[in-house]
Amino acid sequence: MSDAAIDTDGQGAATRIGPVVSVATAGDFFALLKPRVMSLVLFTGLAGLVAAPGVMNPIAAFAALLCIGVGAGASGALNMWYDADIDAIMARTATRPIPSGRVTPREALAFGLVLSAFSVFSLGILVNWLSAGLLAFTIVFYVAVYTMWLKRSTPQNIVIGGLAGAMPPAVGWAAATGSLDIAPLVMVGIIFLWTPPHFWALALYRSADYARAGVPMMPVVAGEAETRRQIVIYTAATVLFSLAPLALGFAGLLYAAVAIAAGAWFLSAAITVARRPGDHKVAMKLFGVSIVYLFALFAAFIAETAIGIAPLVAS
Amino acid sequence: MNDSDIVPMALTPQEIRARRSRNVAIALALFAMVALFFAMTIVRMGGAALDRN
Numbered sequence: 001m002s003d004a005a006i007d008t009d010g011q012g013a014a015t016r017i018g019p020v021v022s023v024a025t026a027g028d029f030f031a032l033l034k035p036r037v038m039s040l041v042l043f044t045g046l047a048g049l050v051a052a053p054g055v056m057n058p059i060a061a062f063a064a065l066l067c068i069g070v071g072a073g074a075s076g077a078l079n080m081w082y083d084a085d086i087d088a089i090m091a092r093t094a095t096r097p098i099p100s101g102r103v104t105p106r107e108a109l110a111f112g113l114v115l116s117a118f119s120v121f122s123l124g125i126l127v128n129w130l131s132a133g134l135l136a137f138t139i140v141f142y143v144a145v146y147t148m149w150l151k152r153s154t155p156q157n158i159v160i161g162g163l164a165g166a167m168p169p170a171v172g173w174a175a176a177t178g179s180l181d182i183a184p185l186v187m188v189g190i191i192f193l194w195t196p197p198h199f200w201a202l203a204l205y206r207s208a209d210y211a212r213a214g215v216p217m218m219p220v221v222a223g224e225a226e227t228r229r230q231i232v233i234y235t236a237a238t239v240l241f242s243l244a245p246l247a248l249g250f251a252g253l254l255y256a257a258v259a260i261a262a263g264a265w266f267l268s269a270a271i272t273v274a275r276r277p278g279d280h281k282v283a284m285k286l287f288g289v290s291i292v293y294l295f296a297l298f299a300a301f302i303a304e305t306a307i308g309i310a311p312l313v314a315s
Numbered sequence: 316m317n318d319s320d321i322v323p324m325a326l327t328p329q330e331i332r333a334r335r336s337r338n339v340a341i342a343l344a345l346f347a348m349v350a351l352f353f354a355m356t357i358v359r360m361g362g363a364a365l366d367r368n
Contacts, residue, residue, distance in 0.1 A: 021326055021334070022330075022333060023333045024337065025337065026337055027336070059354050059355060059358050060355065066351070122348075126351070
């Protein structure tokens with residue numbers, strides 16, 4: 001945006017001189033924030049915040065969620081800045097703001113860094129520094145550990161890197177209480193286990209894209225059969241682990257019903273993927289089911305607190 | 316290159332639209348941030364916000 005440009009008409013006469021002016025609109029910058037990912041982050045962060053004991057001032061709660069959302073968006077922008085080269089190769093990501101030429105890499109980097117700093121320091125000043133520290137950890141883990149290191153080096157990239165996406169409930173809980181407890185960590189664990197089958201379902205559908213871009217996703221490195229097997233294992237682990245809140249005494253009857261019904265649906269979609277090699281439509285269906293499953297689970301956490309449903313087991 | 320070669324920078328309609336869109340977004344974001352910090356200051360002061368002594 002600040003680069004000087006001198007265009008000539010080939011005869012030595014200047015036709016236009018001045019800074020290169022950005023053609024990026026506000027909508028292009030908003031797209032850098034990965035709004036769909038942000039919505040899931042906000043929802044799970046809200047669940048952690050609502051499930052926490054005590055009553056948080058609504059303005060403080062709004063501020064906390066805003067900072068969590070902006071922080072997640074900032075890490076998305078930094079991810080797009082770093083991954084612009086491989087995004088340009090893959091069909092799914094080629095239309096993103098940087099590879100399509102609407103936003104320059106420098107603009108995206110500056111945008112991501114500024115929003116990261118603003119979100120973390122605003123959360124610290126307005127709410128508390130534990131939640132700000134956890135948000136900073138989330139951003140650094142997603143950008144430095146997942147994007148810059150793991151994504152291009154190991155098929156376990158989204159397994160380990162999934163921790164970044166799993167953190168929002170802990171940030172929300174910490175914002176509400178100024179401390180951490182077993183309940184938010186179990187919520188983090190649920191999202192952590194859910195992440196591999198969610199992304200591997202997408203990777204099965206887009207494996208040719210990932211192979212062309214040189215990203216060592218599980219189907220590219222270990223093959224589709226192994227990926228399908230691991231999808232079932234991780235999905236079963238997620239469904240089993242989703243029952244932990246019941247045993248630990250911070251979820252009630254509504255959550256139990258949702259966890260069992262949605263869990264059975266999620267697991268059956270994963271088993272269908274395992275039983276139909278080469279059928280990528282069922283993989284995309286699993287991808288969609290996994291999103292609905294996680295939304296349902298965390299909606300149950302929120303609803304139980306809102307309605308006032310007591311835990312099944314006394315904690 | 317002579318000074319006479321330099322012509323004033325004229326933005327294209329697309330550049331003008333994009334700049335306006337960014338400016339409006341920045342203005343709204345700044346206003347929202349000021350409002351949020353003001354509201355949180357009042358929340359933190361609690362009842363003391365109205366104490367004039």
